Amino acid sequence: MTVEPIVRTAVVGAGTMGNGIAEVLATAGKRVVLVDVSSSALERGMQAIRDRLRRRVQKQRMTAEEMKQALNRIESSGDLSAVAEAQLVIEAVVERLDVKKSLFAQLDEIADLEAILATNTSSLSVTAIASATKHPERVIGLHFFNPAPVMPLVEVVHGPLSEREVVDQAMAFVKEIGKDPVKVTDTPGFLVNRVARSFHSEAFRLVGDHVAEKQQVDRILRAAGFPMGPFELQDLIGIDINYAASCSVYEGYFHDPRFRPHPHQRQLVESGALGKKTGRGHYRYE
Numbered sequence: 001m002t003v004e005p006i007v008r009t010a011v012v013g014a015g016t017m018g019n020g021i022a023e024v025l026a027t028a029g030k031r032v033v034l035v036d037v038s039s040s041a042l043e044r045g046m047q048a049i050r051d052r053l054r055r056r057v058q059k060q061r062m063t064a065e066e067m068k069q070a071l072n073r074i075e076s077s078g079d080l081s082a083v084a085e086a087q088l089v090i091e092a093v094v095e096r097l098d099v100k101k102s103l104f105a106q107l108d109e110i111a112d113l114e115a116i117l118a119t120n121t122s123s124l125s126v127t128a129i130a131s132a133t134k135h136p137e138r139v140i141g142l143h144f145f146n147p148a149p150v151m152p153l154v155e156v157v158h159g160p161l162s163e164r165e166v167v168d169q170a171m172a173f174v175k176e177i178g179k180d181p182v183k184v185t186d187t188p189g190f191l192v193n194r195v196a197r198s199f200h201s202e203a204f205r206l207v208g209d210h211v212a213e214k215q216q217v218d219r220i221l222r223a224a225g226f227p228m229g230p231f232e233l234q235d236l237i238g239i240d241i242n243y244a245a246s247c248s249v250y251e252g253y254f255h256d257p258r259f260r261p262h263p264h265q266r267q268l269v270e271s272g273a274l275g276k277k278t279g280r281g282h283y284r285y286e
């Protein structure tokens with residue numbers, strides 16, 4: 001496994017998380033190849049990066065020259081073979097095990113044998129994703145939080161087959177790019193999404209039991225020190241994404257009632273009101 005400093009990276013999936021992670025890497029001085037199967041998603045992702053960096057320049061948090069250099073470090077591609085030179089590949093595609101497994105089987109063939117392959121999955125088994133490769137020892141989870149350029153925490157997830165040097169190198173890399181790594185074992189929901197299940201499901205139960213309205217729950221939790229209440233946070237994450245994490249943790253713990261999702265979560269997903277991205281979730285957005 002490589003012991004050289006990681007300077008060449010790739011991010012697969014240019015959506016909400018992928019473009020945020022690419023920005024974090026580029027502003028930390030790393031070269032990034034951003035790959036997506038959809039050319040429109042790739043263009044939207046690149047535009048989102050440009051818009052955010054421009055706002056940083058306007059707020060004088062970075063110079064125009066630093067912005068130019070960061071953007072120059074990012075290359076976009078619709079072809080997965082563009083990851084071949086990368087020393088670290090971070091996957092941020094849709095939260096579906098079949099899609100991720102098929103992608104990791106391809107990455108295993110295309111990427112440099114010394115490269116670390118990381119998944120940004122929120123709740124799927126890193127071990128199951130690694131099983132699609134011939135080299136599961138180089139597969140780990142690097143779980144960034146939304147929005148990636150802002151949130152400092154990154155869970156570094158190791159499965160039973162992840163090699164210790166790979167995990168150590170990933171921990172050092174996450175520190176180097178200015179984030180706070182926390183090493184966690186590969187268990188359903190890891191650390192944060194496991195704890196977050198109660199945050200979300202209790203909020204649904206409070207409203208379902210007519211203890212309080214959604215706005216009140218959000219207001220009280222914000223007053224208690226949380227940056228966002230559970231319902232506004234779900235609208236930011238995507239109610240579908242959060243529901244998928246709930247189901248995955250519930251399944252992962254063999255239907256332990258502590259992790260049971262709430263029927264209203266499913267109903268909202270069925271209604272198509274998925275949060276900010278659809279203009280309507282628990283709240284309405286212009």
Ligand SMILES: NC(=O)c1ccc[n+]([C@@H]2O[C@H](COP(=O)([O-])OP(=O)(O)OC[C@H]3O[C@@H](n4cnc5c(N)ncnc54)[C@H](O)[C@@H]3O)[C@@H](O)[C@H]2O)c1
Pocket residue numbers: 012013014015016017018035036037038041042091092093094095096099103120121122123143144145146236237238241
């Ligand atoms: N949204 C969040 O708050 C959040 C937070 C942490 C982790 N995550 C995890 O990050 C991952 C991505 O989530 P997101 O919210 O960015 O999703 P998203 O839907 O915004 O983006 C996913 C992107 O992946 C692309 N894609 C799909 N299949 C592909 C393939 N085979 N090859 C290349 N690109 C492909 C899609 O075109 C899309 O642009 C998921 O695993 C999710 O669980 C999400």
